[in-house]
Amino acid sequence: AQSVAQPExxxxxxxxxxxxxKCTYSVSGNPYLFWYVQYPNRGLQFLxxxxxxxxxxxxxxxxxxxxxxxxxxxxxxxxxALVSDSAxxxxxxxxxxxxxxxxxxxxxxxxxxxx
Amino acid sequence: NAGVTQxxxxxxxxTGQSMTLQCAQDMNHEYMSWYRQDPGMGxxxxxxSVGAGITDQGEVPNGYNVSRSTTEDFPLRLLSAAxxxxxxxxxxxxxxQGSNTEAFFGQGTRLTVV
Numbered sequence: 001a002q003s004v005a006q007p008e009x010x011x012x013x014x015x016x017x018x019x020x021x022k023c024t025y026s027v028s029g030n031p032y033l034f035w036y037v038q039y040p041n042r043g044l045q046f047l048x049x050x051x052x053x054x055x056x057x058x059x060x061x062x063x064x065x066x067x068x069x070x071x072x073x074x075x076x077x078x079x080x081a082l083v084s085d086s087a088x089x090x091x092x093x094x095x096x097x098x099x100x101x102x103x104x105x106x107x108x109x110x111x112x113x114x115x
Numbered sequence: 116n117a118g119v120t121q122x123x124x125x126x127x128x129x130t131g132q133s134m135t136l137q138c139a140q141d142m143n144h145e146y147m148s149w150y151r152q153d154p155g156m157g158x159x160x161x162x163x164s165v166g167a168g169i170t171d172q173g174e175v176p177n178g179y180n181v182s183r184s185t186t187e188d189f190p191l192r193l194l195s196a197a198x199x200x201x202x203x204x205x206x207x208x209x210x211x212q213g214s215n216t217e218a219f220f221g222q223g224t225r226l227t228v229v
Contacts (some may be wrong), residue, residue, distance in 0.1 A: 036220075041222075043121075102173060103158075103207075104161045107156060108155075
């Protein structure tokens with residue numbers, strides 16, 4: 001069965017420091033991976049995706065993610081965190097051939113960036 | 116371009132009441148879906164539709180019905196609300212069934228069943 005794990009419920013970083021939000025996955029076949037961000041009382045916004053090609057994927061708001069096939073990971077990164085990056089982050093994988101290609105979400109990681 | 120629009124944003128129901136959560140998208144997307152978000156559990160798929168007239172069950176369909184009479188609209192009906200249905204509900208749409216297309220989400224409906 002396809003699955004996604006986000007091992008940290010919360011990540012705390014100081015403004016200006018680099019940030020990493022971790023994600024590992026388990027799929028059969030090639031993975032299609034996504035990161036979404038949810039600001040308080042808002043819907044999910046798409047950040048970036050990995051389909052194929054370069055292992056380093058660049059997305060919105062200065063975020064990037066590194067796909068590592070051997071470690072089955074897709075960690076979200078940003079070189080310099082902003083207070084406005086504080087939000088809930090979800091990693092997701094596409095469930096190929098099941099329920100219309102539904103997204104399977106991790107449980108979410110709360111990112112807190114302090115000034 | 117409004118994207119995915121959900122109404123209402125907030126709702127309180129009594130146990131046993133029924134209601135419909137509305138979802139509309141203006142991007143001509145074929146695929147639409149409903150998720151519920153519960154703390155520590157991420158988002159779970161309730162129902163989905165791959166096109167007008169076609170719907171199917173997701174992971175947690177019990178207690179919910181859907182219909183897809185048009186490409187734009189995908190309402191979610193709670194038949195007889197239960198406290199276990201207290202959650203935040205998100206509607207999403209995406210272009211086609213392709214694996215490489217991202218989904219667009221509405222702003223959510225926060226439902227409390229008392």
